[in-house]
Amino acid sequence: MTFIFFSDLDETLLDRGTYDWGRALPGLNLLKKKGIPLILMTSKTLEETVEFLEEMEVEDAFSVENGGAAFIPRSRAPEAGDDIAVKTGSYVRKVLGTPLSEILAFYRDFLEKHDPPFRAMTDMTLDEVVETTGLPAAMARKALARSYDLPFWAGPGSEDHLRRLAGQASRKGLSVVSGGRFHHLKGAADKGTAFDAIRPHYPCDGDGGPVRTVGLGDSENDASFLAKADLPVIIRRLDGTWDPRLAAALPKALRTETAGPAGWAEAVFSVLSPRR
Ligand SMILES: [Mg+2]
Incomplete structure (x- = not known):
């Protein structure tokens, strides 16, 4: 059985606070030892994601900006495509999302009409992004290089505004989803769309047995791809909870006891443990 x-x-x-993944390292090493692909499904930008791929020495497919684009290693995509070379290798880019210019036009119109207590990441200064995210300035700059997804901060008491935004967005073919720190306004594509774009490029190989997909996430914006995985896992949050919207969407998902990267490693060991 391969995963x-x-x-x-x-x-x-x-x-959450430090963006460190040291506590996940035992799990990451186990995946590498077993030759199991690790496909990152993030709301981060291409530029940010490449930094993590390089640090983690991961060269598999990945998707960015909440399913806005998927990147398939050139070696796994023999057909012609939109080739792009980054530090970790050559990829074929599949654009799945809506251009940020369209998303921003809708967002600005909404802001003008309803004056909600929102603040889009692209309206923040670099210092504000650093303060809001805790990212170092160099990474914050990469976080601002967006193409398909608009993260915005919503102030206290924004529930009605968020509901209204989601309703109007869906009539325009856009959607709103919550990540851990930001809400995201984006096109119809989501991480589930990216899962479908990537999955066929990882056919059964190795021992020829059946392949099982494992999905790991912590927030509402992960529900779309966790729902497609054979084994969905909800990572516990630092406050001790499991995201209630994610837990409601995936009542049968495995839940980790530990939070963040420690929970990630716990999930890898629990799925790959010979006891299962
Ligand atoms: Mg998350």
Whole structure:
């Protein structure tokens, strides 16, 4: 039996406060030792994600900006495509999302009409992004290089505004989803769309046995790909909870006892343990 792991980054493989993934390392090493692909499914940008791929020495497919685009290693995509070379190798890019210019036009119109207590990441100064995210300035700059997904901060008491935004967005073919730190306004594509774009490029190989997909995530924006995985896993949050919207969407998902990257490693060992 072979596995493919699909994983969120923020608050799943990365620590909420520090973005460190040291506590996930035993799990990451186990995947590498067994030759199991690790496919990152993140709301981060291409530029940010490449940094983590390089640090983690992972060269598998990945998707960015909540399913806005999927990147397949060139070696796994023999057909012609939109080739792109990054530090970790050559990939074929599949654009799945809606251009940010369209998303911003809708967002600005909504802001003008309803004056909600929202603040889009692209309206923040670099210092504000650093303060809001805790990212170092160099990474914050990469987080601003967006193409398909608009993260925005919503102030206290924004529930009615968020509901209204989601209703109007869906009539325009857009959608709103919550990550850990930000809400995201984006096109119809989601991490589930990216899962479907990537999965066929990882056919059964190795021992020829059946392949089972494992999905790991912590927030509502992970529900779309966790729902497609054979084994969905909900990573516990630092406050001791499991995201209630994710837990409601996936009542049968495995839940980790430990939070963040430690929970990620716990999930890898629990899935790959010979006791299962
Ligand atoms: Mg997350």
